[in-house]
Amino acid sequence: MLKTTFLGIELENCLMNASGVHCMSVQELNELAGSAAGAFVTKTATRDYRAGNPEPRYYDTKLGSINSMGLPNNGFDYYLDYVLERQKQGAKLQFLSVTGMSYEENIGLLKKIQESDYEGVTEFNLSCPNVPGKPQIAYDFDLTEKLLAEVFSFFTKPLGVKLPPYFDIAHFDAMAEILNKFPLTYVNSVNSIGNGLCIDLDKEEVVIKPKGGFGGIGGEYIKPTALANVRAFRQRLNKDIKIIGTGGVTNGRDVFEHILCGADLVQVGTILHQEGVGVFERLSAELEEVMRGKGYSSIEDFKGKLKTLD
Numbered sequence: 001m002l003k004t005t006f007l008g009i010e011l012e013n014c015l016m017n018a019s020g021v022h023c024m025s026v027q028e029l030n031e032l033a034g035s036a037a038g039a040f041v042t043k044t045a046t047r048d049y050r051a052g053n054p055e056p057r058y059y060d061t062k063l064g065s066i067n068s069m070g071l072p073n074n075g076f077d078y079y080l081d082y083v084l085e086r087q088k089q090g091a092k093l094q095f096l097s098v099t100g101m102s103y104e105e106n107i108g109l110l111k112k113i114q115e116s117d118y119e120g121v122t123e124f125n126l127s128c129p130n131v132p133g134k135p136q137i138a139y140d141f142d143l144t145e146k147l148l149a150e151v152f153s154f155f156t157k158p159l160g161v162k163l164p165p166y167f168d169i170a171h172f173d174a175m176a177e178i179l180n181k182f183p184l185t186y187v188n189s190v191n192s193i194g195n196g197l198c199i200d201l202d203k204e205e206v207v208i209k210p211k212g213g214f215g216g217i218g219g220e221y222i223k224p225t226a227l228a229n230v231r232a233f234r235q236r237l238n239k240d241i242k243i244i245g246t247g248g249v250t251n252g253r254d255v256f257e258h259i260l261c262g263a264d265l266v267q268v269g270t271i272l273h274q275e276g277v278g279v280f281e282r283l284s285a286e287l288e289e290v291m292r293g294k295g296y297s298s299i300e301d302f303k304g305k306l307k308t309l310d
């Protein structure tokens with residue numbers, strides 16, 4: 001009932017982790033690969049190993065989470081080796097997330113992927129909010145267009161982009177116009193809502209150390225924003241650009257809402273961090289229950305069919 005296809009590859013379901021959660025080490029990645037998730041994505045890799053920001057840098061709140069990890073990762077080769085090994089073992093669909101610490105590093109990373117034997121999907125993260133002094137690429141429209149134009153002058157493998165949330169219709173219009181110029185496999189909306197602030201009232205202090213307590217917000221807080229971004233890009237993007245919906249999923253009904261807005265796959269971050277990989281069984285069962293109650297037998301029956309009050 002939940003089976004779906006992505007790039008012509010059949011998946012057990014449309015669920016996967018959000019990059020950054022439960023995907024830093026080979027052990028975590030193997031746990032994802034062995035879970036009920038339909039697919040998985042690696043932690044966003046930079047060229048070199050990064051320790052990331054000082055701790056505490058992640059905090060669970062009543063309605064979600066705040067993080068300012070600072071892009072800790074084991075370096076690009078660690079993750080490329082992992083996906084190449086699994087590819088050799090017959091893995092069908094894999095997602096490798098990357099971002100560079102500079103324009104040149106972005107180009108260099110994608111050139112390395114293009115020249116490698118990797119046949120899977122690349123998720124180009126344009127939206128990390130937590131590296132001090134490094135603004136989110138996808139909030140700079142000219143830079144985004146320049147970067148994607150250079151990337152697609154040589155990159156011929158499947159490529160998706162991870163976007164930050166936008167909050168203005170004019171920004172949806174402007175970004176979609178840029179994205180529609182490129183042969184993207186998908187757009188993934190949204191990354192955490194950048195630079196939020198959570199407070200411990202008793203101590204009268206922030207809850208994470210980096211950036212004076214400012215960090216990306218995830219969880220229930222961001223579902224309305226995530227759904228709006230999924231819907232806005234589905235309405236504006238060429239139909240051959242798929243949509244991955246990320247943000248605010250805590251149960252099967254939330255997954256259903258993302259698909260109703262047009263998501264082809266749905267990623268979970270905060271709830272995966274809080275519940276562990278067992279969350280994929282729970283979300284699958286809950287989604288099936290919602291679908292059965294509505295008489296749907298496939299996600300194609302309702303994907304993108306959100307009604308308006310015309």
Ligand SMILES: C=Cc1c(C(=O)O)[nH]c(=O)[nH]c1=O
Binds near residue numbers: 020069070072130216
């Ligand atoms: C890749 C860095 C990211 C991070 C991070 O490593 O701080 N946190 C997020 O919420 N989103 C990101 O894209």
